[in-house]
Amino acid sequence: MxxxxxxxxxxxxxxxxxxxxxxxxxxxxxxxxxxxxxxxxxxxxxxxxxxxxxxxxxxxxxxxxxxxxxxxxxxxxxxxxxxxxxxxxxxxxxxxxxxxxxxxxxxxxxxxxxxxxxxxxxxxxxxxxxxxxxxxxxxxxxxxxxxxxxxxxxxxxxxSELPTPVLQLRPGLLLIPVVGTLDSYRARTLTVQLLEGIKEHRARAVVLDITGVAAVDSAVANHLIQSMAAARLMGAHSVLTGLSAEVAQSLVKVGVTGEALNTAGDLQRGIQLAENLLKG
Amino acid sequence: MAVTVPILRQGSVLIASIQEDLCDSDILNLQSRILEDVIKCRAKAVIIDVSAIGVLDSFGTKTLTEIAYSVKMRGAETVIVGIQPDVALSMVLLGLTLRDIPTALDLDHGLALIGGS
Structure with missing residues (x-):
């Protein structure tokens, strides 16, 4: 006034x-x-x-x-x-x-x-x-x-409440397609679902497909890396697929290189990579 | 009260199954006994099962890492199995990622991992 x-x-x-x-x-x-x-x-x-x-x-x-x-x-x-x-x-x-x-x-x-x-x-x-x-x-x-x-x-x-299904491709191999906006809250839920999924399905490899994700900021990139590190602690390999050009660039900007993550160009190659990891 | 973690021998594999939360001295005790037994039993691998543990703090993680590295120096491999989802999450948030140490979902997978390698 x-x-x-x-x-x-x-x-x-x-x-x-x-x-x-x-x-x-x-x-x-x-x-x-x-x-x-x-x-x-x-x-x-x-x-x-x-x-x-x-x-x-x-x-x-x-x-x-x-x-x-x-x-x-x-x-x-x-x-x-x-x-x-x-x-x-x-x-x-x-x-x-x-x-x-x-x-x-x-x-x-x-x-x-x-x-x-x-x-x-x-x-x-x-x-x-x-x-x-x-x-x-x-x-x-x-x-x-x-x-x-x-x-x-x-x-x-x-x-952000869009469900993220955890799909079993075959015994030991999980696929998690992520669609929509990944914010910190959803990335956190995703991590929990990923880990619970590994335990429930006794999975040894997980393919995380983020083709449907438009943008990833540094906080979310960190969440993704943490999820994959946590999955490894539970004994599961994880593969990240479907990184768009923008996402790849933002990952590189926060200092993540391909070596820390198993990445593959598309879902098909991601699944092949996961199969190879399973064979050891 | 001090907890002594039993170390079971299964063929050439040693299995230490931690059944409850350990205090620091219990973990150190486990560490020294594992290192003894690796040679005594001519083990080629050690599996540490932590599935019953609800919290792995930085000291526990550090000691587990030390066990794994020193077991390696004594000529065997260490696999840590049974880290629970919430434990894994909180470990990662603390920046404890057990780098270079093999992990497996449970004892079964751990044995398979050793058998395969």
Whole structure:
């Protein structure tokens, strides 16, 4: 709030506007909806006359609060709630800010017309109104961004929870295909699954195929190396296959050379290599 | 209480099966007895089974490594068998990788490894 330079005096100023705003808000909203419904994309958000009436009511309450409500935590929470509703129903930021600008413009014009004797006073009043309006918009936009980030996080979680199956190719030989993003968390789970798989299937060789992995950072590369070292402690050979050019480069950058790991160009050669290792 | 790990002789292979967590002096005791027995029994290999151990700390790992290297100098091979998944993971996280020492999943695989080599 400090950032927006909002103070109590701004609040008192905007409250002076409330008389004018209450008078004209209905008119502005009506005009605004006529404007809104003439726009094809915007009109699609409404399901009928009932819906429009309800939204209009909400809107007039919204503007009343904008002008006269106390700016406190509950106000902020409420604004965020409204923002998240907008986000969910697909009201784009352009539409939201456009609507806001429309309202502010109309109201500013009204104020100017109704206070011809004191244009300076009107100007400061409007400035205060703009402050709170911008504060409001910032809140709403943050809600948008938060919601998007939440969605992205959820997707990432889904990806990282993709199961990694441990397949037995033939007695003593396991294949673990890794698909998706390897982050540290998933690499750790992978290690545990690999080791448990070795124990369960009494495996003596494991082929880890990372063809489906787009990028490996140094932390994940370390996890992979640790997995393979741990597999060796359990008496199993491990072969890494399907390294993309990027992955190979990032492995070399963290100081891993092919000698420390048994690597093979593709899955077929990886399995052949594992068979050879099994034969001793 | 001191634990004495039995060292069994199976043909030309010595098998030391550690059945519970050992303290440092127990491990040192095991080390000296294995080195004695390697010559006494003309063993060609020593298998150390750690499958019952829940924690292998750096001292234990270091001593196991020492046993393996010194057994090698006395003309035999050492295989460490039965490292459990979580033990393997924590060992790797501590940077203990038993470099150059043969390992196997369990006693069975360990014997096969010796038979094959």
């Amino acid at each position: 400090r950032w927006f330079d909002l103070s109590e005096s701004d609040r008192t100023q905007t409250r002076e506007l409330s008389r004018i705003a209450d008078d004209v808000s209905e008119r502005i909203i009506e005009a605004f909806y006529a404007h809104l419904l003439s726009d094809q994309t915007a009109a699609r958000h409404f399901r009928g006359a009932d819906h429009i009436a309800r939204v209009k009511q909400g809107q007039s309450r919204y503007f009343r609060e904008l002008i006269s409500a106390d700016v406190d935590d509950s106000y902020i929470a409420d604004r965020r709630r409204i923002g998240s509703i907008h986000e969910r129903t697909g009201v784009t930021p352009t539409l939201y800010i456009g609507s806001y600008a429309y309202y502010l413009n109309k109201l500013a014009l009204e104020v100017q017309q109704q206070m011809p004797e004191a244009p300076e006073k009107a100007f400061t009043l409007i400035l205060s109104l703009f402050k709170i309006a911008h504060f409001d918009m910032a809140l709403a936009l943050e809600t948008y961004v938060d919601a998007r980030e939440e969605t992205i996080k959820a997707r990432e979680r889904e990806l």
